[in-house]
Every structure is written in C-alpha cells, then in structure tokens.
Amino acid sequence: MELNGTRLILSKISGGIRTFVHRQIVGRIKTCSIKRDKTNAWYVIFTTELENPVKREPKTTIGVDLGITHAAVTSDGQYFDYPKYYVQAEKKNRAANKSLHRKKLGSNNRKKAQTKLASIAKRVTNLREEFLHQVSRKLVNSADRIVFEDLSIPNMLKNHSLAKHIQDVSWGKLIRFTVSKAERAGKTVVLVNPYNTSQRCSACGEIVSKKLKDRVHICSRCGLIICRDLNASMGIRTLGLRGIACGEPTSGFGLCPK
Numbered sequence: 001m002e003l004n005g006t007r008l009i010l011s012k013i014s015g016g017i018r019t020f021v022h023r024q025i026v027g028r029i030k031t032c033s034i035k036r037d038k039t040n041a042w043y044v045i046f047t048t049e050l051e052n053p054v055k056r057e058p059k060t061t062i063g064v065d066l067g068i069t070h071a072a073v074t075s076d077g078q079y080f081d082y083p084k085y086y087v088q089a090e091k092k093n094r095a096a097n098k099s100l101h102r103k104k105l106g107s108n109n110r111k112k113a114q115t116k117l118a119s120i121a122k123r124v125t126n127l128r129e130e131f132l133h134q135v136s137r138k139l140v141n142s143a144d145r146i147v148f149e150d151l152s153i154p155n156m157l158k159n160h161s162l163a164k165h166i167q168d169v170s171w172g173k174l175i176r177f178t179v180s181k182a183e184r185a186g187k188t189v190v191l192v193n194p195y196n197t198s199q200r201c202s203a204c205g206e207i208v209s210k211k212l213k214d215r216v217h218i219c220s221r222c223g224l225i226i227c228r229d230l231n232a233s234m235g236i237r238t239l240g241l242r243g244i245a246c247g248e249p250t251s252g253f254g255l256c257p258k
C-alpha cells in the first residue's frame with residue numbers, strides 16, 4: 001500500500017481511496033489496517049517504525065498531581081482543566097444514555113437512540129483523548145523527567161466514587177500518552193507511591209490532614225499556605241527525585257532510571 005498525498009492506494013482495490021489525513025505519518029510505514037466502527041465510519045491505521053531517540057541526561061523534573069477539581073496540576077504551577085465543550089458533551093452523553101433506557105426493548109426508537117448514543121459517546125471519547133494528548137504534550141515539553149503517582153498502588157486516602165473510577169481510567173491513559181511522547185523525546189517518566197501525597201507538606205514534610213473539600217494546604221509547622229493540588233504536585237516531584245537519589249525502585253513501564 002501507499003499513501004499518495006490524501007489518496008490511499010491499496011493493492012486489492014483499483015484506483016485510490018480519498019482519505020482525510022488527520023495526523024502526519026512519522027517513520028517508515030510497516031503495516032496498514034482498515035477498521036469500521038459502530039457509527040459506520042471507516043479508519044485507516046498505519047503502524048510505523050521509528051529510530052530510537054538518544055536518551056538524554058535529565059536536567060529538569062516536574063511532579064504532576066492528577067485530580068478531579070483540576071485535571072492536572074504541575075509543580076511548576078501549570079493548571080490543566082477539562083475544556084467547557086468537553087464537559088457539555090459529557091452531559092449530552094449522559095442524557096442520551098438515559099433516553100436510550102426509556103425506550104422499549106427491540107423497538108425502532110431504541111435502535112435510533114442506540115445509534116445516537118454511539119455517535120455522542122464517540123465524540124466524548126475523541127474530545128477526551130484530544131485533551132489528554134494536549135496535556136501530555138505540554139508535560140513532556142515542560143521538563144526532562146515527569147513524575148506521576150503510581151495509579152496501580154491502591155490509595156485508601158483518596159475517595160472511591162464512580163466518578164473517581166472513570167477519572168482513574170483517563171489518568172491511566174494520560175500517563176501512557178506521556179510515556180510514549182517522553183520515549184520519543186528521550187525523556188523519562190517516573191511513578192511514585194501515592195501514599196500521603198495529598199496530606200504531606202511539600203516544604204517541611206509535616207502531615208497536614210485535609211478533607212476532600214479543603215482546597216488550601218495550611219501548614220502550622222512551617223507556615224506554608226498554597227493550593228492543595230500544587231502542594232501535592234511539589235511533594236510528588238520530591239518523591240521522584242528522592243527515589244532516584246537513593247536508588248529506590250520506582251515502579252511501572254520499565255522507563256524509570258536505574
């Protein structure tokens with residue numbers, strides 16, 4: 001097969017197929033597959049091969065706190081929130097889901113509602129992934145080493161609502177996106193134990209108990225008063241650096257420095 005501008009040429013089909021190339025193809029094309037989804041949209045997926053980038057010695061490090069109030073907060077003060085149009089699309093998705101369940105089983109109306117829900121759900125997924133790609137790109141551009149909490153370690157201090165579960169799935173994706181972008185740029189992702197990261201003072205190490213609704217970190221020992229998520233991200237950064245300094249094993253992805 002071959003991609004000639006926007007025309008895809010396949011050996012089994014005569015003539016070219018007009019395609020919308022939504023992303024530049026990087027590297028040498030190895031395989032190509034064609035997929036049709038529930039909404040009857042067709043996709044062409046290319047697998048490409050890239051040269052290994054040169055791993056560079058990390059000079060800068062940022063910690064990232066993933067949350068619900070803010071999607072992500074970094075230790076250098078960047079705040080990432082889900083865009084309004086995404087929140088609206090998500091609302092529409094819930095409404096379409098409810099509407100589907102009101103329709104009679106096997107009815108034509110139910111079928112219609114199903115198709116509608118599938119296309120709205122696809123839009124929500126696309127918007128979410130687009131946002132996660134933008135955030136991971138900015139994270140990788142911000143520092144040579146990016147530190148996250150390891151989501152595979154159960155964290156009893158954080159709440160376990162359904163909303164949180166859905167978030168965790170997205171955060172897993174954000175970390176994977178960051179790992180793959182970091183790999184391509186010769187940068188590093190480190191995962192640390194999430195235990196107490198939201199409670200510990202990033203300046204003096206004191207445990208400052210907070211409920212979920214407490215948005216400000218106020219340390220009576222050293223006097224630090226900052227946004228709780230910013231405090232957490234700074235603590236996560238420190239944990240990442242400490243783990244590297246003392247050779248403590250950090251977990252995940254096999255990307256952590258030895």
Ligand SMILES: [Zn+2]
Pocket residue numbers: 201202203204205206219220221222223224
């Ligand atoms: Zn303190």
